[in-house]
Amino acid sequence: MFGVAQDIEWALEYESDGLNNRKTLHKNETTSPTVYILQSRPVTTLTDSSEHDDILWTRAYGDEYWADATTPLFYDVMGKMLTDYVNHEGARIMGYKEITDTKLLKLHKSRVYFNTWVLEKAFSYYPKFARSQELLNYFPLEDQHRISQYPSILHKTLLSQILIAIRDPDGMMHKTDKAYRKWAEGFMEKCAEFDATDLNMLSDRELLSLYxxxxxxGIKHYQLIRYGMVSHSIATNLMIKNWLIKWLDDEDGSLYAGLISGLDDNKTVEMNIRFSDLAKTLRKDAELLEKINSVDEVNSFSEVEIDELISSNSNFKKDFDLFIADYGHRSNTREILYPRWKEDKAYVVGVVKLLSSSDLDLGKKELESRDNRFKTGKEVSRRIKKEKGGFFKEKIFSIVLNLAQTYLTFRENQRFYLDHLLFRQRLMLLDMGRRLFEKGIIGDVDDVFFLYEKELMSFFDMNPSLKELDENTTLNDTLKLKDYIYERKNEFYRYKSSLPPKFIKNGIEFDDTIMEYDEKAVYGAAASPGTFKGIARVVESIEELSQLEDNEILITSNTDPAWTAVFSKVGGLITETGGILSHGAVISREYRIPAVTAVKGATTIFKTGEELVVDGNEGVVYKKE
Known part of the structure; x- marks a missing residue:
């Protein structure tokens, strides 16, 4: 029934005898009681002893930022940056002494889990009103009320802001976005220098030095997102959302959605418009459109085959090449195991093919979103001014709204530049993998991603050289390493398409208590307002997006910015992970698509072809009879 072993609280009710249901049973007499399940939480098997660390780990926080299945190498590459610069260095700067050296992350069944103790201590610096349900959902249900009522340490919060101003001025709310843009400009110059380098010509030591x-x-990226994403974006948007509910009864979030969509300089939206423009160009060329539509598996085409396929239309090919030049560093996932679009141009053609079936103009739609934002802003301003103390409230609201909009755009754009960083790191790590493969140390170039960083770097350390180390590496050492890689690859692919339980402690996995709802209603988080009735389309991998039809309800585990171009086709969105600031939620509001996120087991509860109603106002999905 549940799919995994359960820890169940249950009760029996015997048939009543009049007003007395304590009927005495005589010898050999039997009765059939009714069994009630009061609550149930999944429990899986115990894991190895290394899991027994007495820490409660949550996958839910990772769902907001790091939701993909993760290889050991990427866990180390990005994990150390989050630990060292976002957590530890940030905590030292702000005076959060309790969390300056605590273990932040755990890799479990190919998913990244966060230490709830670190999150709880960080949230204690938030005022109570900012501890929204979206944030509390990172914790087990039994802990949420306690954390929501935890005394606010406002004097320490104020002190932390003073310390930031002294120790790291770029972390001040009015400076972080500007500092990030300045860093990004300089980093792109660094990327241009890198792109002119032939990695094959570098010695092992030179390659390591370049890496x-x-x-x-890229360290500055992490030093700035610790403020822009972890603090500024969450705080300002929760303040705006809270004020809109308190002052203007915006319970369904429609005013909030109107105010934070149609924002300028959103790299994800700009990318989607470029996708739409390519589809528009393709629709105008009936011959090329027919040629591409006649190919069932265009996603499997090689780069040479793609170039040959699109070469008949010089305008389309020119625009396509410009798109790759601007966005070729992006992918369907952060995970560096997977190729980027510059390495997999077939994916881009597949998305353009999908969008070409609709005549929707995303550029025009974006202008409509901006117009709606201006109109909503005027309405909200007018209504707030009518409130008691309205003049003062409107001034404060306007200042905070501007910051909320700035840091929502920041959230999207930081990913654009992170992808630039990860793309270059991927290329160098692949070249390291090639060198290890040629030495027979690993069995395949991609096996490099199933090494931990220390294991990999030990082959490229400044002393000894790879050549010298290879001469001293025994056959037994190589076979042992290949065995480790084999085990890690098996675990990664076993759990790649399934979500493990939300929490783990001392090797025991569990989810939140399962509450009994009406069998036709499934609850999640209200992420984008509106309601939509339509046909479900369950998509478990990026390859399945090609099956999506116009105005279907997209149901998936989680979305990535690279997916969002197809949002223009969908009528509603349901995801298993994420909250109101996840990419899926942000782009759903941008395109005014009703969305419900954090629906546990959505890809198994719902089936393709079912008729559903997505209620993004209340965070509920209804099954239609």
Whole structure:
């Protein structure tokens, strides 16, 4: 029934005898009681002893930022940056002494889990009104009320802001976005220098030195997102959302959605418009459109085959090449195991093919969103001014709204530049993998991603050289390493398409208590307002997006910015992970698509072809009879 072993609280009710249901049973007499399940939580098997660390780990926080299945190498590459610069260094700067050296992350069944103790201590610096349900959902249900009522340490919060101003001025709310844009400009110059380098011509030591140079250049990214994403974006948007509900009864979030969509300089939206423009060009060329539509598996085409396929239309090919030049560093996932679009142009053609079946103009739609934002802004301003103390309230609201909009755009754009960093790191790590493969140390170039960083770097350390180390590496050492890689690959692919339980402690996995709802209603988080009735389309991988029809309800585990171009086709969105600030939620509001996120088991509860109603106002999905 549940799919995994359960820890169940249950009760029996015997048939009543009049007003007395304590009927005495005589010898050999039997009765059939009714069994009630009061609550149930999944429990899986115990894991190895290394899991027994007495820490409660949550996957839910990772769902907001790091939801993809993760290889050991990427866990180390990005995990150390989040730990060292977002958590530890940030905590030292702000005076959060309790969390300056605590373990932040755990890799479990190919998913990244966060230490709930660190999150709880960080949230204690938030005022109570900012501890929204979206944030509380990172914790087990039994802990949420306690954390929501935890005394606010406002004097320490104020002190932390003073310390930021002294120790790291770029972390101040009015400076972080500007500092990030300045860093991004300089980093793109660094990327241009990198792109002119032939990695094949570098010695092992030169390759390692270049890797560290690019990695160090990216540290500033993490030092700024610790403020822009972790603090500024969450705080300002929760304040705006709270004020709109309190002052203007915006319970369904429609005013909030109107105010934070149609924002300028959103890299994800700009990318989607470019996708739409390519589809528009394709629709105008009936011959090329027919040629591409006649190919069932265009996603499997090689780069040579793609170039040959689109070469008949010089305008389309020119626009396509410009798109790759601007967005070729992007992918369907952060995970560096997977190729980027510059390495997999077939994916881009597949998305354009999908969008060409609709005549929707995303550029025009974006202008409509901006117009709606201006109109909503005027309405909200007018209504707030009518409130008691309205003049003062409107001034404060306007200032905070501007910051909320700035840091929503920041959230999207930081990913654009992170993808630039990860693309260059991927290329260097692949070249390291090639060298190890040629030495027979690993069985395949991509196996490099199933090494931990220390294991990999030990082959490229400044002393000894790879050549010298290879001469001293025994056959037994190589076979042992290949065995480790084999085990890690098996685990990664076993759990790649399934979500493990939300929490783990001392090797025991569990989810939130399962509450009994009406069998026709499934609850999640209200992420984008509106309601939509339509046909479900369950998509478990990026390859299945090609099956999506116009105005279907897209149901998936989680979305990535690279997916969002197809949002123009969908009528509603349901995801298993994410909250109101996830990419799926942000782009759903941008395109005014009703969305419900954090629906546990959505890809198994719902089936393709079912008729559903998505209620993004209340965070409910209804099954239609």
């Amino acid at each position: 560290h140079d690019i990695e160090n250049s």
